[in-house]
Amino acid sequence: MHIGTTITQFIIEEQRHIQGASGDFTSLLNDIVTACKVISRSVNQGALIGVLGTAGTENVQGETQKKLDIITNEVMIKSNEWAGHCAAMASEEMDEIYPIPANYPKGKYLLIFDPLDGSSNIDVNISVGTIFSILRCPDGVKEPTEKDFLQPGTKQVCAGFALYGPSTMMVLTTGNGVNGFTLDTSVGEFVLTHPNMKVPADTREFAINASNMRFWEAPVKRYVDECLAGKTGPRKQDFNMRWVASMVAEVYRILTRGGIFMYPRDTKDPGKPGKLRLLYEANPMSFIVEQAGGASYTGEERIMDMQPQNLHQRVPVILGSKNEVEKVVAYHKGA
Ligand code: P6P
Numbered sequence: 606m607h608i609g610t611t612i613t614q615f616i617i618e619e620q621r622h623i624q625g626a627s628g629d630f631t632s633l634l635n636d637i638v639t640a641c642k643v644i645s646r647s648v649n650q651g652a653l654i655g656v657l658g659t660a661g662t663e664n665v666q667g668e669t670q671k672k673l674d675i676i677t678n679e680v681m682i683k684s685n686e687w688a689g690h691c692a693a694m695a696s697e698e699m700d701e702i703y704p705i706p707a708n709y710p711k712g713k714y715l716l717i718f719d720p721l722d723g724s725s726n727i728d729v730n731i732s733v734g735t736i737f738s739i740l741r742c743p744d745g746v747k748e749p750t751e752k753d754f755l756q757p758g759t760k761q762v763c764a765g766f767a768l769y770g771p772s773t774m775m776v777l778t779t780g781n782g783v784n785g786f787t788l789d790t791s792v793g794e795f796v797l798t799h800p801n802m803k804v805p806a807d808t809r810e811f812a813i814n815a816s817n818m819r820f821w822e823a824p825v826k827r828y829v830d831e832c833l834a835g836k837t838g839p840r841k842q843d844f845n846m847r848w849v850a851s852m853v854a855e856v857y858r859i860l861t862r863g864g865i866f867m868y869p870r871d872t873k874d875p876g877k878p879g880k881l882r883l884l885y886e887a888n889p890m891s892f893i894v895e896q897a898g899g900a901s902y903t904g905e906e907r908i909m910d911m912q913p914q915n916l917h918q919r920v921p922v923i924l925g926s927k928n929e930v931e932k933v934v935a936y937h938k939g940a
Pocket residue numbers: 722723724725814850851852853868880881
């Protein structure tokens with residue numbers, strides 16, 4: 606019985622549209638998919654295999670690392686360092702970039718990832734995910750350094766995320782639309798179940814961590830106040846609110862039914878212009894949302910146009926249904 610279009614078949618068919626494709630990219634993508642299957646198994650087994658709880662260490666962000674943060678980072682490194690497709694890697698969980706070891710061949714891609722986004726949810730069994738972004742290593746660079754990773758989001762050749770939820774999903778874009786795949790655990794293959802995903806231009810659902818309200822900038826406060834005013838206010842419609850504290854889950858929901866996700870600039874920590882990281886959260890998610898017809902801004906500027914200044918740079922993020930994002934941007938312009 607045919608199980609449908611597998612992600613491997615889909616990627617190979619996608620490759621046929623790419624002039625002069627050598628198969629390197631296809632093979633790299635398949636190694637990333639394999640890593641996500643391995644991570645899915647560890648996440649799904651959780652307490653049964655003793656991987657919950659904290660590791661007793663902190664990452665470069667100063668965040669307490671969960672055991673699974675470290676385990677999943679290792680899985681991504683081991684799955685993608687050996688085949689000769691990557692020139693180097695970078696991760697939320699590693700201070701510095703990861704050069705490919707000398708005993709392995711180097712390739713032409715730079716792989717950046719958040720191995721377990723939303724990991725604060727793992728001990729309470731709420732959906733988490735893996736986010737990744739693929740850039741080309743600049744021509745002629747044999748030993749990439751951090752600066753080679755500092756490319757605007759518009760330079761991404763691929764972005765995707767795995768969502769470890771009630772079902773394990775993989776969402777992918779190579780700049781030719783967005784497609785969703787569901788892991789058929791009986792076969793161990795991701796199968797195309799959500800072709801050509803589109804974000805509705807309008808929504809009545811917003812996602813924000815409202816506990817930070819007193820720190821928000823005025824345009825965001827105005828937008829949320831108007832949503833909360835509902836039928837009695839200027840929007841003349843009631844809104845719904847969601848906050849999962851797992852960006853992968855919020856973005857997947859927005860891809861399936863629309864919505865606006867906001868982690869805006871706030872004054873909670875003046876040293877941080879936002880919480881989310883540009884290279885391995887905001888940029889890949891912006892690429893996916895824009896390819897699905899949505900929009901993604903800091904409030905002032907398009908996230909994918911930003912010139913990154915450092916590997917772990919943080920940015921404000923306002924993404925999702927185009928008409929709502931544009932309203933928030935208009936409020937920033939008017940402020
Ligand atoms: P808060 C997870 O740690 C994350 O990076 C995103 O996935 C999520 O949207 C956000 O932070 C949650 O932040 O402050 O609500 O815990």
